[in-house]
Amino acid sequence: MEARDAWKLTDRLQAPSGKGDPFAAAVRATRMPMVVTDPGQPDNPIVFVNDAFLQLTGYERHQVIGRNCRFLQGPDTDQAAVSAIRAAVESKTDIAIDILNYRRDGTPFWNALYLSPVTDDDGELLFFFASQLDVTQRKRAELDVIEERDRVEAAVAERTQELEVALQARTDLLHEVDHRVKNNLQLISALVLIERRKATDAATKATLTTLRERVEALSAVHRLLYRNDNVVRFDVAGFIREFAAEAAQARGKPPVGLKLDLDSISVAAAFAAPVALMASELVRIAITHALASGTERYISLSIKPTSDALYRFCIADDGTAEGIITSIEPDQKSFIELLATQLHAKVHWNGYVGPSHSICVDLPIDEPPRGG
Amino acid sequence: MDTQLRVFVVEDEVLLQMQLEVFLDEAGHLMVGSATTMHEAITRAPTAGADLALVDIHLADGPTGVEVGRALADMGLPVVFMTANARRIPADFSGAIGIISKPYSQTGVAEALKFLVSAVKHPPPEAPLPPCLTLAPALAERWRVN
Numbered sequence A: 001m002e003a004r005d006a007w008k009l010t011d012r013l014q015a016p017s018g019k020g021d022p023f024a025a026a027v028r029a030t031r032m033p034m035v036v037t038d039p040g041q042p043d044n045p046i047v048f049v050n051d052a053f054l055q056l057t058g059y060e061r062h063q064v065i066g067r068n069c070r071f072l073q074g075p076d077t078d079q080a081a082v083s084a085i086r087a088a089v090e091s092k093t094d095i096a097i098d099i100l101n102y103r104r105d106g107t108p109f110w111n112a113l114y115l116s117p118v119t120d121d122d123g124e125l126l127f128f129f130a131s132q133l134d135v136t137q138r139k140r141a142e143l144d145v146i147e148e149r150d151r152v153e154a155a156v157a158e159r160t161q162e163l164e165v166a167l168q169a170r171t172d173l174l175h176e177v178d179h180r181v182k183n184n185l186q187l188i189s190a191l192v193l194i195e196r197r198k199a200t201d202a203a204t205k206a207t208l209t210t211l212r213e214r215v216e217a218l219s220a221v222h223r224l225l226y227r228n229d230n231v232v233r234f235d236v237a238g239f240i241r242e243f244a245a246e247a248a249q250a251r252g253k254p255p256v257g258l259k260l261d262l263d264s265i266s267v268a269a270a271f272a273a274p275v276a277l278m279a280s281e282l283v284r285i286a287i288t289h290a291l292a293s294g295t296e297r298y299i300s301l302s303i304k305p306t307s308d309a310l311y312r313f314c315i316a317d318d319g320t321a322e323g324i325i326t327s328i329e330p331d332q333k334s335f336i337e338l339l340a341t342q343l344h345a346k347v348h349w350n351g352y353v354g355p356s357h358s359i360c361v362d363l364p365i366d367e368p369p370r371g372g
Numbered sequence B: 001m002d003t004q005l006r007v008f009v010v011e012d013e014v015l016l017q018m019q020l021e022v023f024l025d026e027a028g029h030l031m032v033g034s035a036t037t038m039h040e041a042i043t044r045a046p047t048a049g050a051d052l053a054l055v056d057i058h059l060a061d062g063p064t065g066v067e068v069g070r071a072l073a074d075m076g077l078p079v080v081f082m083t084a085n086a087r088r089i090p091a092d093f094s095g096a097i098g099i100i101s102k103p104y105s106q107t108g109v110a111e112a113l114k115f116l117v118s119a120v121k122h123p124p125p126e127a128p129l130p131p132c133l134t135l136a137p138a139l140a141e142r143w144r145v146n
């Protein structure tokens, strides 16, 4: 029974100053607010408070003795904090937590609560002891920091959002322009088609066919740039593969055979149009040559890097006929030479690969060297 | 074997309609009707007696082609989109067989039609898939072509 009565030390605490033991006197006199509760009574009521507690909370002693401490809580008290304290009390462990409390006059303050069970030597719970500290100042500073951080984060988020919208608008615009370019190319080929169907003489028809094929080469460039979702680099091998397959199909019945040996090479998109026009012109020359000879079974197309800065595109026949060079119209030759000048490329008109006749072009992979 | 397709064309540019008619004709097919708006497409297609619809995404009344494609596919008319902006087409291709990318060439369209004849009339298609035609993912898987 001695242990159960141990809280009665509070009687001694309650005793007038000077009469209790020195410890009790110290607790009574300290400026640190303190309470003791008795878990042996229903709802764990307060059995002792010191003057500092009364000063902090604005209550009088008779108004708090016998009550549970939760009367300090109010509308904005965080229920998670209350639950944490309840859990600590139930499991008889100590807890340090900041909780929003209210004085008797209703003004809120931040309470840095430290609460711990007091047990006897056998581990039996005797009472709870708590100290309260008004940390409103510190808490306000903390909250200011959090608020400031939230404000900055909100500002950053808003700015990011603006930039994303701007980027999206730019991307949409790019897609819109891309879309119009493709539509216009389609319209141009339709216009050429109309004229070609009206043309009655062979020469005009041939001219318009050449024009159509060149427009189709440009069309293939734009299809590819979009399809690979890379509007910065142009896949030369992919272009040649696609263009040659269509051209062979379009011209020959049965189609001219294609032997392709294409290394993956991409060039700056700025060169896509002239490179495609030159490559397609050479492919058409090779196909025309094969068909005209009547004996050629296939043509070979190859691209290979020859150094860090150069790659070589070659067309070759199967060697059974006269050289390809004999099948070239003078204006085709000057068209290719013109593009070669722009691209800083070198054309080898009359070459051989084994028994095959070839035409090869050496092209720069990146920026053509700027003439000084 | 019946290799002629009767084609309904939904395209707001009259020049491109005309070009397609020539492409279809020269490839041995027939344009049986056309529309330039969603309304025209949905009212004319059911009576056109078509085997296939070629549908542009941007029509005279806005980017309504996807909806047109869905409606025609729901009527049981096979649809192929023809567009310069494949991004507008939903992942399931809105019920369409595939996409022909603009700008297309005469040969490209002819090759695509060769494939589509067997795809529409006697699936699965035997002709190889031409590069200018992108199949809807579900069909590409069913027909095991890529």
Ligand SMILES: Cc1cc2nc3c(=O)[nH]c(=O)nc-3n(C[C@H](O)[C@H](O)[C@H](O)COP(=O)(O)O)c2cc1C
Residues within 6 Å of the ligand: A035, A036, A037, A044, A068, A069, A070, A072, A073, A082, A083, A085, A086, A089, A099, A101, A111, A113, A115, A128, A129, A130, A132
């Ligand atoms: C010794 C002791 C002191 C306490 N002091 C405070 C306090 O200053 N402020 C407060 O909000 N809660 C305080 N509490 C917590 C409440 O009394 C109660 O345990 C808490 O609200 C959880 O229980 P409930 O959910 O039943 O309210 C204290 C608890 C004990 C045991």
